[in-house]
Amino acid sequence: MITVEDARALLFDLVEQQPIEMVPLAQAAGRVLAQDIAATRDQPPFAASSMDGYAVKSSEVEPHAMFKIVGESAAGRRYEGQVGARQAVRIFTGAPVPEGADFVVIQEDTERREDLLTITDNPGAKDNIRPSGVDFKAGTKITSPRLLRPEDLALMAAMNVAVVPVARKPSFALISTGDELVMPGEVPGPDQIIASNTFGLKALLEKAGADVRILPIARDTISSLEAAFGLAQGADLVVTIGGASVGDYDLVSEASTGLGMERSFYKIRMRPGKPLMAGRLGDKPMVGLPGNPVSAMVCGYLFLAPMVFRMLGIEQAVPSFRNAALTAPLTENGPREHYMRAVLDETGIRACDDQDSSLLSVLAHANALLVRDPNDPARAAGEIVRYLPI
Numbered sequence: 001m002i003t004v005e006d007a008r009a010l011l012f013d014l015v016e017q018q019p020i021e022m023v024p025l026a027q028a029a030g031r032v033l034a035q036d037i038a039a040t041r042d043q044p045p046f047a048a049s050s051m052d053g054y055a056v057k058s059s060e061v062e063p064h065a066m067f068k069i070v071g072e073s074a075a076g077r078r079y080e081g082q083v084g085a086r087q088a089v090r091i092f093t094g095a096p097v098p099e100g101a102d103f104v105v106i107q108e109d110t111e112r113r114e115d116l117l118t119i120t121d122n123p124g125a126k127d128n129i130r131p132s133g134v135d136f137k138a139g140t141k142i143t144s145p146r147l148l149r150p151e152d153l154a155l156m157a158a159m160n161v162a163v164v165p166v167a168r169k170p171s172f173a174l175i176s177t178g179d180e181l182v183m184p185g186e187v188p189g190p191d192q193i194i195a196s197n198t199f200g201l202k203a204l205l206e207k208a209g210a211d212v213r214i215l216p217i218a219r220d221t222i223s224s225l226e227a228a229f230g231l232a233q234g235a236d237l238v239v240t241i242g243g244a245s246v247g248d249y250d251l252v253s254e255a256s257t258g259l260g261m262e263r264s265f266y267k268i269r270m271r272p273g274k275p276l277m278a279g280r281l282g283d284k285p286m287v288g289l290p291g292n293p294v295s296a297m298v299c300g301y302l303f304l305a306p307m308v309f310r311m312l313g314i315e316q317a318v319p320s321f322r323n324a325a326l327t328a329p330l331t332e333n334g335p336r337e338h339y340m341r342a343v344l345d346e347t348g349i350r351a352c353d354d355q356d357s358s359l360l361s362v363l364a365h366a367n368a369l370l371v372r373d374p375n376d377p378a379r380a381a382g383e384i385v386r387y388l389p390i
């Protein structure tokens with residue numbers, strides 16, 4: 001059995017960086033920028049007023065000074081003339097500061113009578129002018145790779161970038177395996193349960209940035225599994241769920257090996273999630289997840305989501321753990337790394353009472369995976385532990 005870290009490194013070796021595609025700016029949120037982009041203009045493209053007021057010469061600004069108003073500069077419609085001695089131009093926020101003016105007296109510090117302006121209050125030293133290019137200049141770059149946030153979209157729009165080079169979303173095909181499974185909404189037989197893993201994993205992987213297809217459930221026969229693998233064609237990564245253990249009906253290994261799967265590894269020294277298998281099927285990576293719902297989701301967080309990030313070119317693909325103080329003690333850990341379902345609040349973190357890997361209700365209640373090293377000794381309340389937010 002290999003460690004979680006080694007497993008992740010081997011899984012990363014199976015995947016490649018995604019090609020680049022161009023998407024309209026409005027669809028670029030949450031995508032990963034795949035090439036540097038540069039502004040094609042200065043912002044603002046001219047010295048602009050930051051206030052509503054009057055543009056004048058700074059040398060003439062003092063309390064009780066009087067000016068003749070000679071025109072108006074509005075946002076989108078500049079004053080074309082020059083501002084001369086003892087002249088003022090009515091100006092609004094975002095409007096170009098006219099030639100000859102280098103100060104905007106805010107409206108609140110003035111009194112206007114027809115075209116006569118008087119400064120009534122001390123306007124201070126701030127000129128209320130945004131210099132040309134103060135936000136960014138033509139050529140200013142946004143560097144890749146970068147997960148694009150709403151703020152980045154606003155910035156790119158201001159830079160006049162209308163289409164954005166992003167990493168194409170990796171496509172995942174998810175295959176549930178098991179005679180006992182039916183899809184949500186179907187009527188299960190007396191010995192059947194509902195396939196749940198694919199839905200949790202689809203949501204998790206889409207959040208990470210993948211396109212995900214849920215394929216029809218494969219039955220526990222070689223031919224059914226082969227048919228499912230056939231349907232997965234075209235996916236960048238095939239994920240099977242269940243059938244990966246040592247039971248008589250655990251046929252994923254046999255079926256995939258029969259189709260020429262080259263195994264990279266099988267089994268990880270962790271809990272839950274031990275019987276994970278990975279390899280290459282044709283030219284595509286394949287991951288066989290354990291079927292227990294919590295195991296499948298934990299493996300999704302620890303391995304599949306990082307693989308998505310890796311494929312998208314996000315440098316920090318490895319999950320980063322945080323620290324918190326225990327609010328309840330923990331017993332000694334066994335020989336495998338343990339990812340305990342836990343609840344984190346402002347007082348600290350505590351492991352959930354029942355750690356059985358079939359319990360989705362516990363997983364759904366949890367908001368963190370508390371990580372225990374192999375053979376970690378018993379821990380008292382107050383001690384600091386590592387966790388992964390979920």
Ligand code: AMP
Binds near residue numbers: 178244292
């Ligand atoms: P297996 O690895 O096929 O032996 O599955 C282990 C356990 O997980 C069994 O209790 C299965 O019924 C359950 N299981 C397998 N696949 C799924 C699935 N897609 N959704 C929910 N439970 C599953």
Ligand code: MG
Binds near residue numbers: 178179250291
């Ligand atoms: Mg099964």
